[in-house]
Amino acid sequence: MTDDTGALSIDFLVGFTIFLLAFIWVASMIPGIMVGLQSYTIDYDAVAYRTGVILVEDPGWPVSPPWESFSDFQKSNMTRFGLAVSKDTPNILSQDKVNRFFCTTFVYPDDYHTRAIFGDYPYGFNISLKDAAGEYQSVGSITPLGYGTIRRIVKIKGPSNATIGTGNYAKYPSFYNKTENVTTHVFSFLIDNPRLLDDVKNPAYQIDPAREQLTINVTDLRATITDYPTAVPPIENMTSTIELVNVRVYKKEGALYSNVPLPASEYPFVNGSSTRVTSMPVPHTDNVTIKLTPYYFDLMKAQNCQIYLALGFNVTPPSTFLNNTQALPDFNNLDAKLTFENVNTTPFNYNYEVENVTQPHLRDAVLEVAVWSGGG
């Protein structure tokens, strides 16, 4: 007797096989639906775009004092690299920030990854900048095939600076020179922060010592010595000895003056040297360059105060020299009120006068960010 109990229907077998095949087929098809959206370059392009935005539209963090004013030893204070002058001026980069960003003392990729690229993935990257004059700066590796990129067009705000030289001396001899033959001469500058911030509001064109480095070059010092060959001893500017005695800094807050120490990190450069002097007095000084960093202005809380700088010189033999300050009672015991509110003192005003100060100038540049995989 035939019995079909336990027999497997061939219909069921075929149907189940077809179902399984179809299920496997459909299941394998599902990831393919997303193929159109699956691209590595999307991620790289997005990271490049984000980095471009951070660099071009953000001033970085901290803002005051700005991150670029910290030394390598204070690197931990730098939270985010941003190159914009301020958050209100996208696409306008600060020269100081650019210089610091591309400096050789930062470590690639670690220093940049945590402050500009971000993310846990170890991206490789190359960030390059070329200005209209063709000056090229970059950081990072050579770009491999298959990288994400963004290109941003920017302007770089050049710093303001003042150069005092023979042109000034010839134009305003009585302003820059004292006619008496004496040994000690004092030349002073006024940095009127409240006026600087008030006269020009737009950060793109503003002179703000608390945000950007301030540079004053005093050149052709010998030209201010009037030859007097018949004097005893004879005075000849080529053979006279010029000594930079010291640089004194005074802060005027309200009506009160206070003497602010000048740290060694703010000491001047002399005779065209690329490094600051390590001590003063400096014998044999032909020219002096003062570079005051935003960090110093922040340190002395001078963002809204007038700052007076006084350069003291000793000239041997006694002669005429660069001098616009009636230092009272003397340079070593300077009374700021008596000195700077004296009718015989006319400090060089670092302001928006084009004749005095080279104003901030914007120049075109292009910034490119390339991002890829692997940190190579």
Place this chain on the structure above:
Amino acid sequence: MKNSDGQLYTIEGLAAALVMLLTAYFVINATSVYTAGDTHITDMQLEALGTDALRVMDANESRLTGSPLRNIISNVTFTDNQTFGTMFGNLINSRTGAAADHIQYSASYSYRDLGDNSMKSMFINASRNLSGGEHAVRATKWVIANVKGDGLPGDSSYIPGFSPPQNRSVLVEVLLWRD
């Protein structure tokens, strides 16, 4: 003896299953978005470039000079059209590497004509004529420009002036594309 054991009775069922699977396949394929993954990225890059270029052209070089874009819009002459072309072309095609890019553009601006209260559009400059087949993206910038021309009837090609003249906003629009 012939019987029906082992026969596949449901050939219709098999056919129906295949039809359903094919249908599902076509439906899924039809509803999948097959945009090329990077298309919107390249569009974004072009748009960012165009916006940057207009923004940079509208920035004064110094406190004592005017915005080049504003000057161009305020004094449209043949020379100024070429000035725009030179400046804008150089900006969008400049790269940090040696080779320049090859991005094309067509620029115009629009404004409100106070005479008949209508919107007017003026062509500025183009690196190549639009044929309609380009995949172009748009970048725009509002520019405050001076009233143009001397207000005489012959100045119909300029922005019709107020009396007295005063600044007004115009919308500069640039289409950018790659060959």
